[in-house]
Amino acid sequence: MTSVARAGHLAPYFKASSSVVSNGLKPTVVAYTAPEKVLVHPLPKTTTVQSLHGALPIQGLKAVAGGRGPSHVRFAHTDISYPDFTAYRRKETQDPTAKSSESVDARQSFTYLIAGAGGVAGAYAAKSVVTHFVSSMAAAADVLALAKIEIKLSEIPEGKSVTFKWRGKPLFIRHRTDNEISTEQSVPVESLRDPQHDNQRVQNPKWLVVIGVCTHLGCVPVANAGDFGGYYCPCHGSHYDASGRIRKGPAPLNLEVPQHSFVDEGTLVVG
Amino acid sequence: MSMWATLNRSVFKKTSTFFLAATLGTFFFERTFEVASVAIFESLNKGKLWNDIKHKYEH
Numbered sequence: 001m002t003s004v005a006r007a008g009h010l011a012p013y014f015k016a017s018s019s020v021v022s023n024g025l026k027p028t029v030v031a032y033t034a035p036e037k038v039l040v041h042p043l044p045k046t047t048t049v050q051s052l053h054g055a056l057p058i059q060g061l062k063a064v065a066g067g068r069g070p071s072h073v074r075f076a077h078t079d080i081s082y083p084d085f086t087a088y089r090r091k092e093t094q095d096p097t098a099k100s101s102e103s104v105d106a107r108q109s110f111t112y113l114i115a116g117a118g119g120v121a122g123a124y125a126a127k128s129v130v131t132h133f134v135s136s137m138a139a140a141a142d143v144l145a146l147a148k149i150e151i152k153l154s155e156i157p158e159g160k161s162v163t164f165k166w167r168g169k170p171l172f173i174r175h176r177t178d179n180e181i182s183t184e185q186s187v188p189v190e191s192l193r194d195p196q197h198d199n200q201r202v203q204n205p206k207w208l209v210v211i212g213v214c215t216h217l218g219c220v221p222v223a224n225a226g227d228f229g230g231y232y233c234p235c236h237g238s239h240y241d242a243s244g245r246i247r248k249g250p251a252p253l254n255l256e257v258p259q260h261s262f263v264d265e266g267t268l269v270v271g
Numbered sequence: 272m273s274m275w276a277t278l279n280r281s282v283f284k285k286t287s288t289f290f291l292a293a294t295l296g297t298f299f300f301e302r303t304f305e306v307a308s309v310a311i312f313e314s315l316n317k318g319k320l321w322n323d324i325k326h327k328y329e330h
Contacts, residue, residue, distance in 0.1 A: 105276035112283035119293040120300050
């Protein structure tokens with residue numbers, strides 16, 4: 001069922017409508033087609049003057065409305081050029097008859113591999129930056145180098161206390177005699193002001209390592225002096241024994257034992 | 272199934288395995304990269320480094 005209506009002055013409005021717009025040619029000869037499907041009449045055969053006149057697009061638009069079926073028809077703009085995206089497409093997808101599922105693994109794994117390589121490089125860079133900034137908070141290498149002192153124990157004779165400078169403080173290394181060791185080991189801990197057994201203060205009973213700063217007001221005690229044969233602070237009269245423990249006088253605490261270790265038989269490292 | 276298909280389907284497709292692979296890859300990449308960098312630096316500075324002149328001062 002096809003109806004034709006004249007609509008010359010309404011032509012601009014029909015362009016945007018959903019109605020079918022014919023090519024405006026007057027149908028003089030209509031070829032037989034299925035009436036439901038064809039909404040646009042085919043071009044007439046132009047054999048006579050009248051049919052030639054009817055074929056000219058000077059008649060104004062005619063709207064053709066069909067009752068059923070798709071109704072959108074566009075004029076034949078055959079001069080429209082479509083952009084060619086071949087240069088942007090993967091080789092595998094350029095052939096329209098090839099199945100994309102056959103090449104999907106190769107295409108995707110390449111993309112993922114590039115992304116993964118970027119991720120690896122980014123993670124490495126991020127780790128380097130973080131490590132760099134965190135390590136800048138640590139002590140500098142020159143400070144760390146000065147923070148340790150190595151002492152040759154063979155240079156200290158038995159019964160002597162030798163003073164070294166360590167981190168700006170005096171450090172006493174005492175080579176104790178057997179007599180001193182047995183005396184200090186047998187001191188009852190309960191009788192002390194700062195109760196510490198001798199074994200808690202020395203690693204090797206022959207060697208006492210203490211910082212030579214009096215715990216009272218920070219004077220440097222004198223070695224091998226005082227009532228207990230250890231150290232004596234001349235400032236206010238604190239007496240320390242041969243284990244560096246406070247025994248008499250105003251000082252509240254024992255002499256401080258720094259972290260130290262015996263690297264081998266004759267070498268001591270403090271720090 | 273080709274190597275790429277195996278890699279794609281078992282590692283890359285899942286975000287969890289993808290990130291795991293990237294993290295593990297970073298460890299090996301870091302080691303390789305740093306060893307290579309040090310080797311290049313030492314070859315460029317051959318003769319100037321402590322290891323090259325140590326024998327003159329230590330005995």
